[in-house]
Amino acid sequence: MISRNLILGGVLSGLFAVLAVLSFVWTPFDVETLSIPDRMLRPSGTHWLGTDQLGRDIFSMLMVGARTSLAVALASVVIGMGVGVPLGLTAAARRDGLLDDVIMRGNDLIFAFPSILIAILFTALVGPSVWNAILAIGIFNIPVFARLSRGAALSLWSREYIMAARVAGKGAARISAEHILPNIANLLIVQGTIQFSVGILVEAALSYVGLGAQPPLPSWGRMLADAQTLISLAPHMALFPGLAIVLSVLGLNLMGDGLRDVFDPKLKRGRAR
Amino acid sequence: MSLLSVQNLSVQIGSVQILRDVSLEMAPGQVLGLVGESGSGKSMTALAIMRLLAEGMQASGSIVLQGEVLDTLSERQMCMRRGRNVGMVFQEPMTALNPLHTIGDQVAETVRLHTKTGRRAALVRAREVLDRVGLEHIGLNRFPHELSGGQRQRVVIACAIALAPKLLIADEPTTALDVTTQGEILELLRRLVREDGMGLILITHDLAVVAEMADEIAVMQTGRVVERGSVDDVLLRPQHDYTRALLAASVHQPVRQVRLESETVLQVRDVRRSYPGARRLIGRAPPVQAVRGISFDLKRGENLGLVGESGSGKSTLARALLGLEPVQSGEIRLGEYLMDADASRALRRRIGVVFQDPFGSFDPRWTVERLVAEPFHLLDNPPPRRAAVEEVLVSVGMKASDADRHIHAFSGGQRQRIAIARALIIRPDIILLDEAVSALDVQVRAQILDLLAELSAKYEVSYLFISHDLSVVRAITDRVMVMQLGQIVESGETEQVFTAPQADYTRQLLAATPRLPEGVAN
Numbered sequence: 195m196i197s198r199n200l201i202l203g204g205v206l207s208g209l210f211a212v213l214a215v216l217s218f219v220w221t222p223f224d225v226e227t228l229s230i231p232d233r234m235l236r237p238s239g240t241h242w243l244g245t246d247q248l249g250r251d252i253f254s255m256l257m258v259g260a261r262t263s264l265a266v267a268l269a270s271v272v273i274g275m276g277v278g279v280p281l282g283l284t285a286a287a288r289r290d291g292l293l294d295d296v297i298m299r300g301n302d303l304i305f306a307f308p309s310i311l312i313a314i315l316f317t318a319l320v321g322p323s324v325w326n327a328i329l330a331i332g333i334f335n336i337p338v339f340a341r342l343s344r345g346a347a348l349s350l351w352s353r354e355y356i357m358a359a360r361v362a363g364k365g366a367a368r369i370s371a372e373h374i375l376p377n378i379a380n381l382l383i384v385q386g387t388i389q390f391s392v393g394i395l396v397e398a399a400l401s402y403v404g405l406g407a408q409p410p411l412p413s414w415g416r417m418l419a420d421a422q423t424l425i426s427l428a429p430h431m432a433l434f435p436g437l438a439i440v441l442s443v444l445g446l447n448l449m450g451d452g453l454r455d456v457f458d459p460k461l462k463r464g465r466a467r
Numbered sequence: 468m469s470l471l472s473v474q475n476l477s478v479q480i481g482s483v484q485i486l487r488d489v490s491l492e493m494a495p496g497q498v499l500g501l502v503g504e505s506g507s508g509k510s511m512t513a514l515a516i517m518r519l520l521a522e523g524m525q526a527s528g529s530i531v532l533q534g535e536v537l538d539t540l541s542e543r544q545m546c547m548r549r550g551r552n553v554g555m556v557f558q559e560p561m562t563a564l565n566p567l568h569t570i571g572d573q574v575a576e577t578v579r580l581h582t583k584t585g586r587r588a589a590l591v592r593a594r595e596v597l598d599r600v601g602l603e604h605i606g607l608n609r610f611p612h613e614l615s616g617g618q619r620q621r622v623v624i625a626c627a628i629a630l631a632p633k634l635l636i637a638d639e640p641t642t643a644l645d646v647t648t649q650g651e652i653l654e655l656l657r658r659l660v661r662e663d664g665m666g667l668i669l670i671t672h673d674l675a676v677v678a679e680m681a682d683e684i685a686v687m688q689t690g691r692v693v694e695r696g697s698v699d700d701v702l703l704r705p706q707h708d709y710t711r712a713l714l715a716a717s718v719h720q721p722v723r724q725v726r727l728e729s730e731t732v733l734q735v736r737d738v739r740r741s742y743p744g745a746r747r748l749i750g751r752a753p754p755v756q757a758v759r760g761i762s763f764d765l766k767r768g769e770n771l772g773l774v775g776e777s778g779s780g781k782s783t784l785a786r787a788l789l790g791l792e793p794v795q796s797g798e799i800r801l802g803e804y805l806m807d808a809d810a811s812r813a814l815r816r817r818i819g820v821v822f823q824d825p826f827g828s829f830d831p832r833w834t835v836e837r838l839v840a841e842p843f844h845l846l847d848n849p850p851p852r853r854a855a856v857e858e859v860l861v862s863v864g865m866k867a868s869d870a871d872r873h874i875h876a877f878s879g880g881q882r883q884r885i886a887i888a889r890a891l892i893i894r895p896d897i898i899l900l901d902e903a904v905s906a907l908d909v910q911v912r913a914q915i916l917d918l919l920a921e922l923s924a925k926y927e928v929s930y931l932f933i934s935h936d937l938s939v940v941r942a943i944t945d946r947v948m949v950m951q952l953g954q955i956v957e958s959g960e961t962e963q964v965f966t967a968p969q970a971d972y973t974r975q976l977l978a979a980t981p982r983l984p985e986g987v988a989n
Contacts, residue, residue, distance in 0.1 A: 362845060
């Protein structure tokens with residue numbers, strides 16, 4: 195069952211992914227070459243989306259920026275899943291035990307600090323960089339996945355097929371890997387796409403305040419920040435990075451919604467009414 | 468004048484016919500038993516009468532209630548009839564009540580929807596109705612989760628009869644309940660029918676329940692009424708082959724070879740298990756004693772029954788026997804070794820298990836081959852997987868090629884066969900059957916019982932048969948133990964316990980069990 199949402203979301207997200215990959219081999223203009231005479235040009239045949247205050251081509255910058263955004267979001271989802279899911283599964287396997295409490299309260303602690311605060315902390319320690327953003331967003335993702343996988347796993351642990359596996363002498367780790375993980379994978383994939391879009395948004399926010407990718411590496415958030423003071427002179431400088439953020443986040447959310455419908459048809463019928 | 472007259476009721480989804488030409492006739496004050504196996508269209512008939520069919524289903528035929536034609540009414544008019552003229556009681560009292568509302572509000576809601584009664588007056592009415600269904604001592608401000616299953620079902624009945632409808636439809640009202648609770652609920656329904664002159668359609672798969680309750684019976688098979696008549700006619704002089712098959716299956720006794728062996732495979736001595744009490748603001752409530760000092764022996768090849776109602780501790784005992792949970796004191800010996808929560812694989816391979824729910828017992832993502840072979844984890848040198856799985860599948864009456872399929876391709880009875888195959892594949896000494904046939908239709912149940920008897924003779928495996936269903940236990944076991952509140956109150960040879968029960972509790976259980984009249988299917 196493939197919904198309109200899934201197709202639209204897939205196409206939008208796919209478009210940005212293609213642009214990002216393409217930027218490795220080709221961009222209309224070099225993003226590191228400044229050309230002051232060509233600054234703040236309106237969109238035209240040569241510069242499709244115009245140029246910025248230093249004469250760089252905005253379309254090319256958006257392409258490279260997509261690379262940064264997607265890489266940061268992907269890496270942070272990988273960190274969140276890689277640490278969060280095992281933590282959640284462990285907590286579920288040791289439900290009501292001390293370990294469960296320790297893990298989940300630890301998650302609450304992390305959850306209490308917004309990613310931007312964590313990023314500021316890292317900046318204070320090691321200086322701003324794109325790695326800051328990845329780590330900060332990744333750490334922020336850990337409790338999200340830990341909670342989700344713990345909740346889903348808990349409901350599975352009382353199933354009879356898990357009991358049957360226990361009677362077959364399988365330990366908690368093995369049951370988690372063989373039975374529980376495959377059965378909650380669809381939930382994790384859906385949450386993964388959602389967190390991916392959150393990652394893009396937070397990366398833009400971090401770059402906007404100067405805690406993310408550093409010049410000369412283009413990033414959507416910093417392009418917005420640069421455009422801010424010039425918005426009455428060259429509105430296109432703010433418009434296009436803004437649109438890129440909106441469309442990519444929208445696309446990923448639609449895709450997450452569509453995937454959820456595919457994996458859980460019951461939910462879809464409930465929502466259609 | 469007849470109370471309800473259904474003529475040629477047919478329901479279809481797309482091109483699939485679910486009900487074909489169902490015709491029913493009921494007089495006021497009569498109890499009509501609607502029986503059949505799952506998928507026969509019993510519940511669909513009830514929903515069609517209430518006009519509660521899901522979207523996409525088309526119904527045709529006529530439904531006349533008290534001289535009023537229902538099938539031409541608008542949805543709005545139909546809403547006025549539901550609850551006021553026809554009440555309905557569902558199977559699962561857990562989900563039929565809204566957990567966020569008090570029981571008083573839920574009963575009063577029915578009253579207020581249909582009459583111009585203020586909240587206060589409606590609550591007064593709710594109190595009266597709850598008193599009538601035997602909940603005098605339960606306050607209106609209680610929530611569903613504070614009540615037991617039987618009490619909840621009484622609340623559901625109270626909602627249904629709050630406006631004294633002329634027709635009450637009860638869809639498997641006692642299936643989810645224990646046998647003594649079932650007896651009480653049936654008695655309540657009987658009384659309400661008598662006092663109010665209400666018509667009752669009792670939908671059930673249990674012929675014995677119908678035999679005790681109904682005046683008339685309609686037997687359904689694949690969407691048709693195949694036989695209709697008075698209770699005595701249908702049960703004692705069945706005309707249709709299907710009715711005969713159902714009756715034969717309900718009283719079916721598998722042929723078993725009873726062997727006397729002396730080797731004890733399971734020895735349980737004074738086992739106790741308690742759970743810590745609920746967390747309170749400070750400290751905890753006193754611990755719950757689930758199993759309080761149980762001892763018994765199980766011999767090789769013997770079939771031992773363990774009977775008890777929910778909360779009697781039989782599931783706790785089962786988990787301890789399987790080595791899933793520790794016990795506080797006492798010992799469980801398999802042969803000469805002690806079984807506990809960290810027992811070795813060598814010990815665990817001596818006991819297998821079949822669970823109740825044929826739908827929840829299998830990982831939906833695994834193939835049957837992997838599922839059945841899961842206990843191979845307990846063996847040090849497992850035999851070639853494919854061949855072993857095929858062999859055991861064939862021995863439980865499945866096809867070897869079924870190993871490649873996923874579990875959703877199979878019916879409940881087939882799944883239970885696969886579950887037995889999974890327990891059997893490592894040739895354990897003991898198979899623990901935890902309500903293993905409770906969720907099955909009578910004909911499938913009879914087949915599974917036959918299979919178990921055959922396997923027991925072939926592989927010399929002992930069964931510990933845990934169930935709340937006395938007739939099943941009687942059919943398959945040599946010895947039986949009756950468990951109440953964590954203790955065994957009676958044990959002995961099965962026939963002896965059933966014909967001459969010693970303990971009061973056993974007598975209560977037996978008295979509450981609905982029975983088919985003498986002479987059925989002979």
